[in-house]
Amino acid sequence: MLVSNASDELSAQQRTRCIIQAIRAEEQYWRERYAILRYQDWLGLGILLLALTGMLTAAYLYYLQVLPAWACIIVAALCASLSHEIEHDLIHRQYFRNTPIIYHGMMLLTWLMRPNTVNPWYRRGMHLLHHKVSGSRNDLEERLVGNGIAYGFSRFIVMFDSLSGLFIRRAVLRREVDNFSVHKLLQASFPLASLYFLCWYLFLLFHAYDALFGGVSAAPYPEILVSLMQGIDFAVVVLIAPNVIRSFCLNFITSHMHYYGNVHNMLQQTQILDRWYFMPLQLFCFNFGSTHTIHHFVVNQPFYLRQLVAGKALKVLREQGVRRNDLSTFFSGNRRQEEQTIKAN
Numbered sequence: 001m002l003v004s005n006a007s008d009e010l011s012a013q014q015r016t017r018c019i020i021q022a023i024r025a026e027e028q029y030w031r032e033r034y035a036i037l038r039y040q041d042w043l044g045l046g047i048l049l050l051a052l053t054g055m056l057t058a059a060y061l062y063y064l065q066v067l068p069a070w071a072c073i074i075v076a077a078l079c080a081s082l083s084h085e086i087e088h089d090l091i092h093r094q095y096f097r098n099t100p101i102i103y104h105g106m107m108l109l110t111w112l113m114r115p116n117t118v119n120p121w122y123r124r125g126m127h128l129l130h131h132k133v134s135g136s137r138n139d140l141e142e143r144l145v146g147n148g149i150a151y152g153f154s155r156f157i158v159m160f161d162s163l164s165g166l167f168i169r170r171a172v173l174r175r176e177v178d179n180f181s182v183h184k185l186l187q188a189s190f191p192l193a194s195l196y197f198l199c200w201y202l203f204l205l206f207h208a209y210d211a212l213f214g215g216v217s218a219a220p221y222p223e224i225l226v227s228l229m230q231g232i233d234f235a236v237v238v239l240i241a242p243n244v245i246r247s248f249c250l251n252f253i254t255s256h257m258h259y260y261g262n263v264h265n266m267l268q269q270t271q272i273l274d275r276w277y278f279m280p281l282q283l284f285c286f287n288f289g290s291t292h293t294i295h296h297f298v299v300n301q302p303f304y305l306r307q308l309v310a311g312k313a314l315k316v317l318r319e320q321g322v323r324r325n326d327l328s329t330f331f332s333g334n335r336r337q338e339e340q341t342i343k344a345n
Contacts, residue, residue: 012265015320016297022316023298026309040302041102044086044095047304048106051082055113059238069237076242081286083113084250085303091124094302115192116162116243122188131299134270135263135336137176143169145251148260150333159251160244163189163197199232200240206232250285253278257289260334268336270296271323272314290314293322 031037058075061067067075087110089095096102107120117123123141130141139147144162149155149169158165166185173180186194206229221229257273273289274282282289291306294313301309318324328337 012267016266019297019313019316019320019322023294023301023309023313026312027298027301027305030305030308037305041095041099043304044089044302045102045106047082048086048109051079051086052109052113055079055238055242062237063234072237073241073245076238077245077284080114080242080246081250081284083110084246085286086110087114087120087123088127089302090120091127092299094300111192114243114246115196115239116247117193118185118188119192122184131296134296135259135261135268138178139258139260140173140177140180142255142258142260143173143177146255147258148334149255151330159255160248162247162251163193196240196243199235200244203229203232203236203240246284249281249283250288253281253285253289254292256329256334257292258334259329259336262336262338266296267321271326271329272317273325275325293317 036043055076058067058072058079062069062072086095086106090103090107090110093103095106111117111120118126126141130139133139134142137143137148142148144158144166146155146159146165149158154165154168157168166182170182174182253273257271259268259270263269270293272293278289286303287307287310291303291310291314294306294310294317295301297317306313326337329335
């Protein structure tokens, strides 16, 4: 049994090296083909500023009543998803690593565009830990978004509302995750996430009350409340609702493509999730389900390069045993089923 396990592990290491070499070779091909890819720092900054411009433009057009609310929400959600990719690259020091003022300025900007998250400096530690312990109970980053939770009310809340999910799951996380602290997470969320969720909950409460009792109430709302809600309504359309959509799509995809339990090597940490009916969700998390597995093998690669190498890289991943569209994760709390045969599309 010991000999068999050693042989299996060696095979996994060899297959992992094969995947990494294939991804690197394909990356080199694209870098040689397009000279613009040499300007990695400025590409990252340019994409972030483009996303910010898109979000601000949508907000301004909505303010002028040129753009309807639904269109503003969609545009802003797409722009916020781009800022998430840039933040993720920044966590891995892909842009301006030797220019701290620009690097930290970009980190701050990604947080401002996605205020329902912990600050990116704190998240950096969680994400780097994720790469070390992916698939285990100490993978706090994935467990905070639903990984490892059986389907039901709790999982839905965790994926849809990270703050409520944190308090629902705090006892389990405190018991199972080393050095887990609700206090530290709340500190890392202040002040942007605090304001975000305050506005979001006020929006939901006010409009629920108004829908149920507003028509039968004889007294008008105080003028100060009306003014406050007008401001909150605007913030919901241009920033809050877009990030509700973005974060739910990302949480849904990432929590199902990462395995939890029975993970013994890098080949088993993730799967490729790219069935056609996931495309509406993939749209708001920049094709995460199709390409994130590539990142687990080569972490220091900008997100746009992952899209370029995906065609050949995903083929090699499948050839070397990485699963694709293993829908058992929807029913097993993400536990990797050893005996299941997964059929590719």
